[in-house]
Amino acid sequence: MLEKALQGSRKYWTWIFFLLLIVGNGFINYLYQFKHGLGITGMSRDVSWGLYIGQFTFLVGVAASAVMLVIPHYLHDFKKFGKIVILGEFLAVAAVTMCVTFIFVDLGQPMRVLNVILHPTPNSILFWDAVVLNGYLGLNIVIGWMTLSADRKGIKPPAWVKPLIYVSIPWAFSIHTVTAFLYAGLPGRHFWLSAIMAARFLASAFAGGPALLIILSLIVRKLTKFDPGKEPIQAVGKIVTYAMIANVFLLGLEFFTAFYSQIPGEMNSFKYLYVGFEGHDKLVPLMWTSSILAIVSLPLLIVPSWRKKEGVLATACVALFISLWIDKGFGLVIGGFVPNPFEGVTEYWPTLREASIALGVWALGFLVLTLLYKIAITVREQTAGIEIEH
Amino acid sequence: MKIYDGGKIIVGLIVFVGLFTFPFVYNIGKANVMPEPKINTPAINELTEKKCVESKQFMRAEHMQLLNQWRDWAVRKGERVYVNSEGKPYTISLQNTCMHCHSNKKEFCDQCHNYMAVNPYCWNCHIAPKEKES
Amino acid sequence: MSMNRRQFLKIAGMSTVLGLGGVPVINLLKGDKSEASHVFVNEKALTAKRWGMAIDVSKFRTDDDYKKVIHACNSIHNIPDFGNSKDQIKWIWTDTYEHTFPTQPNEFIEESVKEKPFVLLCNHCENPPCVRVCPTKATFKRKDGIVMMDQHRCIGCRFCMAACPFGARSFNYKDPRLGLKPEDENTQYPTRTIGVVEKCTFCAERLSKGLIPACVEASQQIAKDAGTEAAMYFGDLDDPSSDVRKVLAGRYSIRRKPELGTGPSVFYIIGGDKNA
Known part of the structure; x- marks a missing residue:
């Protein structure tokens, strides 16, 4: 099937080369970082994780969200997802690829990355994160590939794929839970030390990921002969709505605990992010942008007659996606480091090089996504009208 | 007999053979002098018996493994005295034991490492002995 | 590589x-x-069940005393200086009471304590979160309680920096040799390389030779020269007859963020002189 990614229109190849250009730019900047160290980023002794780890965290959510299509389709026999479940699985593959790359570019000694395997350390959450992420990547590649190639041949996928699909469901939850545990178990980081961290992560993931999937489905419909269908998109829209409500609710719980208890350590990070702390307010405009976009997206999603209009749904999804991208891909990580363990404030802002590298990783993800979607859509176009059950 | 895509196959074969033999062709006529690590440092000259911590053969073949073990013993176990096969004790330290005698890193370590095209990262942290530029 | x-x-x-x-x-x-x-371990080496330290900042008389103590560490451990806080490497440093004990604020505390700089370093916790999170065992706890760094193994993920509640860890954002003049290098001790985390090791390399940590030695030298009591004590917390235990037995001391349960092994003696 791979050959299908090699035949495409002029537009397709222009897009591929555009992505390659951004990947190349990121790569050149990464080589510079590799030589001169992470000092070229905005990170510091006090804010020792930044854009890279933020993007990693956000993208784990996008990856996990594939399960929101897998559960209805395979557990509840919701047939309408049959056509788009592959889009979810391949989105997961692209997202995990980005996650792993973001972790890699964040390492100070990337050549030693195999030490994680050579000296396995089960008490480290990062060790488990490496295990579950790579496992999830493998699962989705195998499942997506097998079901798609079966579709192409007009036969059922081999029987052993089914158990893998069932395994992939708890596995999707595990990747985001484990990622939340990276943060939620650290003493002295009040902003992260919250029992509902994993729940928040999952809620935001199941809102943000499917929202991206809706946007992608609409793009696919516009650019190709493959139509994911109105009904599946609406069904995903409902998932986005419920998950976003849960996400905002859980964030509200955090605010309540912090500000009703009035414990300084609990409040300080929130203050820094939303109103500024001791005169430092670099992230305030960004966080309010996130909040306003979230508030705008909610009614658009909740009112059924609005949500049913695809234009409105798309607008809501874009707003929601950007909102969560800021909140989780940036605010969550930086907020945990401010104030520092001495109640001092060191602010963080990514450098141009750092942003170029991050953009390069995103472009790499979209490259993987484009190639996989090209294959899936070509198969779908050829088998249009034939529905295989699996 | 007809070879399908014969032209492409032959071109491919030529490219392959070219790539494969490149290192050999590239080095033709270049004198690859065997490295001769020098041991005429003041510290070694003072020794009555010119012997390293282990035999010359062992050191030549296994010094990297020995250094890895020294590293783990010293840093991870805190055991910093090495007793060699003859029962003689040495302080485990690259900078203070090895380089005390082999104070001529350029003529000793680098000779072979360059010849073998290996670039150990020991010296990113461990401070090499101060030598005159040669 | x-x-x-x-x-x-x-x-x-x-x-x-x-x-x-x-x-x-x-x-x-x-x-x-x-x-x-x-x-084997050198027979001259100092050993303990749990190394610990007690610091009485009231015994630091001048800024110069602090400088000498910090310089003792910096110079022998090849600590670079980049002249900015972003890339800064700190093994031992000073900060105010408020910043040292942010969970124990007290606006009416004695002026002498309020104004006095406190000496900070790795707490060598009994239950260290940095060790718990390290994915490669590059940081680990030794049998004698020292939380040690193996820079050979560190992959530079900086999880330990997020986990340490005491800000005791520094990352080599730049090649440390760029912040170190060649003539200032201690050729007996390595520098670090780009992209690894480092921190105080309670002078593990000196203990193995029978020497106490450089900062404590400097502090005791200052006291000896001035004929006063030393500001820093080091010893086995498991041994009631050790220097550190004797000091702690007679004076009121506190630790940084004890509520987190990490069990810091560095104690700060607050006010109340022996004879008070």
């Missing part, structure tokens, strides 16, 4: 040769290759 390559080649070679039934290769890779009969 050659280390990794070698390991890679070993594994690659092994899988090839295993296919051919090469038992000698397995033996070659197995365990101890050296001809050494044994390795």
Whole structure:
């Protein structure tokens, strides 16, 4: 099937080369970082994780969200997802690829990355994160590939794929839970030390990921002969709505605990992010942008007659996606480091090089996504009208 | 007999053979002098018996493994005295034991490492002995 | 880099040769290759069940005293100075009471305590979160309580920096040698390399030679020269007759963020002189 990614229109190849250009730019900047160290980023002794780890965290959510299509389709026999479940699985593959790359570019000694395997350390959450992420990547590649190639041949996928699909469901939850545990178990980081961290992560993931999937489905419909269908998109829209409500609710719980208890350590990070702390307010405009976009997206999603209009749904999804991208891909990580363990404030802002590298990783993800979607859509176009059950 | 895509196959074969033999062709006529690590440092000259911590053969073949073990013993176990096969004790330290005698890193370590095209990262942290530029 | 390559080649070679039934290769890779009969701890080395420190900042008389103590550490451990806080490497440093004990604020505390700089360093916790999170065991707890760093193994993920509630860890954002004048280098001790985390090790390398940590030694030298009591004490917290235990027994002391349960082994003696 791979050959299908090699035949495409002029537009397709222009897009591929555009992505390659951004990947190349990121790569050149990464080589510079590799030589001169992470000092070229905005990170510091006090804010020792930044854009890279933020993007990693956000993208784990996008990856996990594939399960929101897998559960209805395979557990509840919701047939309408049959056509788009592959889009979810391949989105997961692209997202995990980005996650792993973001972790890699964040390492100070990337050549030693195999030490994680050579000296396995089960008490480290990062060790488990490496295990579950790579496992999830493998699962989705195998499942997506097998079901798609079966579709192409007009036969059922081999029987052993089914158990893998069932395994992939708890596995999707595990990747985001484990990622939340990276943060939620650290003493002295009040902003992260919250029992509902994993729940928040999952809620935001199941809102943000499917929202991206809706946007992608609409793009696919516009650019190709493959139509994911109105009904599946609406069904995903409902998932986005419920998950976003849960996400905002859980964030509200955090605010309540912090500000009703009035414990300084609990409040300080929130203050820094939303109103500024001791005169430092670099992230305030960004966080309010996130909040306003979230508030705008909610009614658009909740009112059924609005949500049913695809234009409105798309607008809501874009707003929601950007909102969560800021909140989780940036605010969550930086907020945990401010104030520092001495109640001092060191602010963080990514450098141009750092942003170029991050953009390069995103472009790499979209490259993987484009190639996989090209294959899936070509198969779908050829088998249009034939529905295989699996 | 007809070879399908014969032209492409032959071109491919030529490219392959070219790539494969490149290192050999590239080095033709270049004198690859065997490295001769020098041991005429003041510290070694003072020794009555010119012997390293282990035999010359062992050191030549296994010094990297020995250094890895020294590293783990010293840093991870805190055991910093090495007793060699003859029962003689040495302080485990690259900078203070090895380089005390082999104070001529350029003529000793680098000779072979360059010849073998290996670039150990020991010296990113461990401070090499101060030598005159040669 | 050659280390990794070698390991890679070993594994690659092994899988090839295993296919051919090469038992000698397995033996070659197995365990101890050296001809050494044994390795041991230097008999002069100082040993303990749990190393700890007590610091009485009221005994620091001048800014110069602080400088001497900090310089003792910086100079022997090749601590670079980049002149900015972003890339800063700190093993031992000073800060105010408020910043040292942010969970114990007290607006009416004695002026002398409020104004006095506190000396900070790694707490060598009994239950260290940094060790718990490290994915490669690059940071680990020794039997004598020292939380040690193996910079050879660190991959630079900085999880330990997020986990340490005491801000005791520094990351080499830049090549440390760029912040170190060659003439200031201590050739007996390594520098670090780009991209690894570092921190105070309670002078593990000095303990192995029978010497107490450099900062404590400097502090005791200052006291000796001035004929006063020392500001810093070091010893075995498990031994009631140790220097550190004797000081702690007679004076009121506090620790940084004890509520987090990490069990810091560095104690701060607050006010109340022995004779008070």
